[in-house]
Amino acid sequence: MLDVCLLGTGGMMPLPYRKLTALMTRFNGSNLLIDCGEGTQVAIREKGWSFHDIDVICFTHFHADHISGLPGTLLTMGNAERTRPLLMIGPKGLERVVNALRVIAPELPFPIEFHELSHREETIRVNGYRIHAFRVQHNVTCYGYSLEIERQGRFDVDRAREAEIPQKYWSRLQKGEVIEDGDRTLTADMVLGPPRRGIKVTYCTDTRPTQRIEDCARGSDLFVCEGMYAEKDKEAKARQYKHMTFAEAARLAAAAGVSELWLTHFSPSLSHGENYMRDVKKIFPRASLGTDGRSVELDFIDE
């Protein structure tokens, strides 16, 4: 099961009634955070999720509303007695930016490991997460992220028998163990059917809609996508500042065939986003407004 929480839904600046956009997930005791704006730590605390178990922080880009809360969050993680290394993933310059911000958080009880994205797309596997980072189109280098929890195939008795694998090894192989049996090396793929559908969440902000977002989001159970502007007459503004309108996000969701779309990263000038949702749902019926702290538990689906 993957728990997903949209910690905030604002863009540009935190507001009294709207926290900055960030996403947190929990899987198998390992938490992952995407972006960390001013106040993100308060949103995590409101939700009651663990600081201690944040193992990975991914950054879309280095605009302040996506990273300004980092020094405080690191100190709070330290205060939660975290000692395990923290992995940070983000665009080139990550280490420089983080170290500059750490002028006010120089001492932490855990080490930080940096993974700077140097290609247009990269896949990183950590703690059961398959993290796929892909370049999006903003006015600075910016990445979207697909988080996948992969699911192995069913145990296939016929295959196991055909391969003449002793029954005593079946359970261990199914759990992924590699077993040396005489001169043979036995592996999970010898007893399993094809991989089954896993869980997939795609997170995308700040960006114009692009074909690669559509490709990377394809088949997501949840697509969290920016919709900076709602009004139809803001499309020119969205193009100018490299953001999206609700309608553009909905068209992307429809094209990518995702199960659900949550809109987020609203302009401070946007209020009453619900007034625009009737038109948005005409484009993609499973679209809805993100709200601060909105969460969902995503399970494996048997097909």
Next chain:
Amino acid sequence: MLDVCLLGTGGMMPLPYRKLTALMTRFNGSNLLIDCGEGTQVAIREKGWSFHDIDVICFTHFHADHISGLPGTLLTMGNAERTRPLLMIGPKGLERVVNALRVIAPELPFPIEFHELSHREETIRVNGYRIHAFRVQHNVTCYGYSLEIERQGRFDVDRAREAEIPQKYWSRLQKGEVIEDGDRTLTADMVLGPPRRGIKVTYCTDTRPTQRIEDCARGSDLFVCEGMYAEKDKEAKARQYKHMTFAEAARLAAAAGVSELWLTHFSPSLSHGENYMRDVKKIFPRASLGTDGRSVELDFIDE
């Protein structure tokens, strides 16, 4: 009139129900901020006070809970179309720390001027404020601030006549104008009585109680002072981490003869501070708990 708002009352980390400690004042269209933690800009917005008119930001010290909100606040000030210079006052290293944090706020539409405090006490006059910075006793270099609005003496008809100053100049001199009249230079002090009592606010965190705080706070209309811990058995902890208990702050307020004490900078572990106030008021009856967004209008008092 001086408007004073205690924007938050927390120490160490922002909490859902308690913002980080910071103070804002408004005088004659010029706003002043002391400290700027993560979420301070949200507190300012909740209060509805102007970002555009923040002319001075004073920092007590560079622990994250006192400065982590700066980059976001600077961007929000820029977004409010501020173009006038901003004066920052703080301990040595101010420019280096601020410039490091500005890695995520590199472009602002207004210049920043730095005043690094290099003495144990310094007085800076700006926009009608007399700012007196004084060293306090924390585990890093830390300053308290007294803000004073000075009040000139009453117009003294007898003095003006004795000095043979033509009546046509009286009003202009009273307003502070310097007038050349033939071979004489006429100034305000020739027509005014002794300065009258002004308005004084003293702000002190993070620190142990000291004699200099008592001296500098003397006669304040409002003394905003840290009380990190409430419980009597936390005195050793307060000494260890260079903070104060409620009782220590109250003794300081009593000794300094201030009109009113607001406690602030509460430990995240402190809840129900009101339970401790009966004992605190025995030490200093005009003590009360600060609350997020609490404000007061201080007027000149005719004696």
